[in-house]
Amino acid sequence: MKRLGTQTVYLPSKPAILSSAAVVGKKESEGPLKNCFDYASDDSRFGAETWEKAEVKMLNKCFSIACDKAKLPPSDLNYVLAGDLLSQCISSTFAMKDSGIPYLGLYGACSTMAESLSLAAMLIDGGFADRCCAMTGSHFCTAERQFRMPLEYGGQRCPSCQWTVTAAGALILGSGSGPRVTHLTTGAIIDAGIKDVNNMGAAMAPAAYETLKAHFADTGRTPDYYDAIFTGDLGALGRDIVQDLFKQDGVKLGAEYMDCGVLIYDLNTQDVQSGGSGCGCSASVLAGHIIPAMKKGIWKKVLFAATGALMSPVSSMQGESIPGICHAVAIESEGA
Amino acid sequence: MKRLGTQTVYLPSKPAILSSAAVVGKKESEGPLKNCFDYASDDSRFGAETWEKAEVKMLNKCFSIACDKAKLPPSDLNYVLAGDLLSQCISSTFAMKDSGIPYLGLYGACSTMAESLSLAAMLIDGGFADRCCAMTGSHFCTAERQFRMPLEYGGQRCPSCQWTVTAAGALILGSGSGPRVTHLTTGAIIDAGIKDVNNMGAAMAPAAYETLKAHFADTGRTPDYYDAIFTGDLGALGRDIVQDLFKQDGVKLGAEYMDCGVLIYDLNTQDVQSGGSGCGCSASVLAGHIIPAMKKGIWKKVLFAATGALMSPVSSMQGESIPGICHAVAIESEGA
Numbered sequence: 001m002k003r004l005g006t007q008t009v010y011l012p013s014k015p016a017i018l019s020s021a022a023v024v025g026k027k028e029s030e031g032p033l034k035n036c037f038d039y040a041s042d043d044s045r046f047g048a049e050t051w052e053k054a055e056v057k058m059l060n061k062c063f064s065i066a067c068d069k070a071k072l073p074p075s076d077l078n079y080v081l082a083g084d085l086l087s088q089c090i091s092s093t094f095a096m097k098d099s100g101i102p103y104l105g106l107y108g109a110c111s112t113m114a115e116s117l118s119l120a121a122m123l124i125d126g127g128f129a130d131r132c133c134a135m136t137g138s139h140f141c142t143a144e145r146q147f148r149m150p151l152e153y154g155g156q157r158c159p160s161c162q163w164t165v166t167a168a169g170a171l172i173l174g175s176g177s178g179p180r181v182t183h184l185t186t187g188a189i190i191d192a193g194i195k196d197v198n199n200m201g202a203a204m205a206p207a208a209y210e211t212l213k214a215h216f217a218d219t220g221r222t223p224d225y226y227d228a229i230f231t232g233d234l235g236a237l238g239r240d241i242v243q244d245l246f247k248q249d250g251v252k253l254g255a256e257y258m259d260c261g262v263l264i265y266d267l268n269t270q271d272v273q274s275g276g277s278g279c280g281c282s283a284s285v286l287a288g289h290i291i292p293a294m295k296k297g298i299w300k301k302v303l304f305a306a307t308g309a310l311m312s313p314v315s316s317m318q319g320e321s322i323p324g325i326c327h328a329v330a331i332e333s334e335g336a
Numbered sequence: 337m338k339r340l341g342t343q344t345v346y347l348p349s350k351p352a353i354l355s356s357a358a359v360v361g362k363k364e365s366e367g368p369l370k371n372c373f374d375y376a377s378d379d380s381r382f383g384a385e386t387w388e389k390a391e392v393k394m395l396n397k398c399f400s401i402a403c404d405k406a407k408l409p410p411s412d413l414n415y416v417l418a419g420d421l422l423s424q425c426i427s428s429t430f431a432m433k434d435s436g437i438p439y440l441g442l443y444g445a446c447s448t449m450a451e452s453l454s455l456a457a458m459l460i461d462g463g464f465a466d467r468c469c470a471m472t473g474s475h476f477c478t479a480e481r482q483f484r485m486p487l488e489y490g491g492q493r494c495p496s497c498q499w500t501v502t503a504a505g506a507l508i509l510g511s512g513s514g515p516r517v518t519h520l521t522t523g524a525i526i527d528a529g530i531k532d533v534n535n536m537g538a539a540m541a542p543a544a545y546e547t548l549k550a551h552f553a554d555t556g557r558t559p560d561y562y563d564a565i566f567t568g569d570l571g572a573l574g575r576d577i578v579q580d581l582f583k584q585d586g587v588k589l590g591a592e593y594m595d596c597g598v599l600i601y602d603l604n605t606q607d608v609q610s611g612g613s614g615c616g617c618s619a620s621v622l623a624g625h626i627i628p629a630m631k632k633g634i635w636k637k638v639l640f641a642a643t644g645a646l647m648s649p650v651s652s653m654q655g656e657s658i659p660g661i662c663h664a665v666a667i668e669s670e671g672a
Binding site for chain 1: 337338339343345371385386388389414415421422423424425426429430432433434435436437438440441442443444445454455458459461462463464465466482493522523525527595646647648649650651654656660661664
């Protein structure tokens with residue numbers, strides 16, 4: 001068995017991330033990571049008729065770029081593992097519907113990049129696939145009107161609000177050259193009882209804490225084992241909660257700990273309140289920023305912990321809380 | 337590599353289905369399979385306040401019964417793989433939110449039972465898990481109001497319509513005694529261009545045909561290798577399309593071929609038009625009827641091919657077609 005402790009597995013073959021691609025919208029292309037992305041659209045519609053169709057085009061473009069960068073025709077992929085935030089995950093479905101590639105649809109809310117990466121790595125390490133694509137994305141305009149208010153309503157945003165990132169990220173995994181996936185810690189659902197749909201950071205932070213804690217316990221590692229630890233999209237408020245929770249345990253998460261939702265925007269000038277959120281947030285930061293930095297040797301050992309809020313407008317209107325989930329993926333540079 | 341042909345993998349360790357459980361609503365408990373299910377509720381609300389909360393209770397009960405029948409505490413499970421039809425898959429999430437078990441959320445529409453079973457079997461065969469639960473379910477009242485009309489509207493139903501099954505199915509997989517998962521054929525998305533949301537059978541049938549054809553090609557088997565072949569929820573109309581498509585290839589799908597959506601209701605007396613549909617349809621028929629029949633020796637070799645329609649109300653309202661998907665799982669009795 002390839003198991004460590006209660007929630008972690010290790011991957012003896014260490015599947016490689018052969019390529020990564022990130023496609024973003026205008027706002028993301030004006031933020032601190034503006035030079036990281038493979039393609040940015042000036043138009044929130046990506047040239048499509050509706051925002052939903054735009055999200056499909058964005059994912060499709062991201063998938064194509066990832067295949068191109070891996071120098072693989074799509075038909076060389078054994079599986080695509082993908083999901084998104086839209087009801088019934090239509091943007092991933094429609095992006096892949098003409099690909100002809102065996103498709104495994106996922107729903108992990110904003111944790112989908114870590115979920116798809118985990119399953120892709122296990123399918124390769126388990127001997128079921130040579131090459132897989134793990135992908136996800138989100139769009140500000142589709143998410144806002146689905147989860148919150150019509151954009152035309154112009155609702156006020158509170159300080160704990162987060163801005164859904166318009167972005168997609170895709171990784172091609174296989175045997176070959178690239179940063180390697182070594183360990184996976186799959187999270188249980190954690191319900192901290194938060195009911196405020198404008199405070200996703202607080203809803204997801206306890207899940208991030210529990211999964212990171214399980215990862216450290218299962219592997220015997222401490223945070224300083226890693227050159228960098230990233231949570232997915234907690235924003236500034238959620239990030240602070242994670243640091244506080246670890247502080248109560250006497251564990252210091254220092255400068256090596258960052259949150260993708262804080263990195264992708266300039267929180268002082270871009271009017272995004274607590275930071276970025278959405279599947280595309282951690283996906284585009286991983287594909288556009290983290291993996292390329294690992295290839296350049298800036299970081300050798302990285303822990304990527306994408307976080308998701310498992311709610312819907314219906315569950316919230318029926319008075320339910322917002323359960324969170326977080327999956328962590330340990331990635332090492334070749335030769336680390 | 338454990339691959340055969342383009343879309344199929346085989347599982348050398350042949351993970352066993354240790355237990356199966358099916359929980360259904362009143363209408364299902366009055367159909368031809370009425371004696372197959374572990375629990376039936378007389379109340380469409382399962383004692384809960386709303387239909388969505390009822391769906392949660394139904395899934396939760398099904399999970400508990402599956403664990404009981406496997407004589408395992410839930411904490412002995414390494415992963416739960418689950419999904420459902422509700423937007424953002426809230427019924428699976430809320431059913432599992434207090435379980436403490438690592439959770440992998442899936443969206444495969446009505447193909448989810450085959451998707452969850454496939455991934456659970458691969459996680460076990462790959463050495464990542466000792467025991468997993470694969471689960472899904474659907475509820476007529478939540479699905480109708482989400483995908484079609486408020487029930488109070490009392491809309492007319494056309495002959496090609498299908499009745500969303502109120503049911504959940506759960507399987508516990510691991511090493512031990514029980515029918516064994518031997519091969520998996522994961523489907524690509526197939527878009528036949530169908531846009532009629534009242535004709536899901538026609539939208540999904542081409543996907544069932546393509547996946548079954550790939551399964552036969554990859555394994556070198558013919559339909560008569562199997563004692564029984566089940567599609568998920570094509571209904572009478574979709575089943576006939578699959579038979580017609582194979583007939584054009586000169587392949588006869590005879591009496592060994594059945595559709596779970598046709599089996600679960602009496603199409604002559606239960607006013608369900610073309611038959612049953614929904615994740616819970618193939619899940620409850622597999623867990624309540626097929627697996628128990630295999631244990632009794634009625635069938636030794638079974639091919640289970642759950643089918644899904646990958647649409648949402650938004651995609652349909654934006655003029656999109658309804659892509660289909662189908663995943664096939666080969667199951668053999670012990671000693672077959």
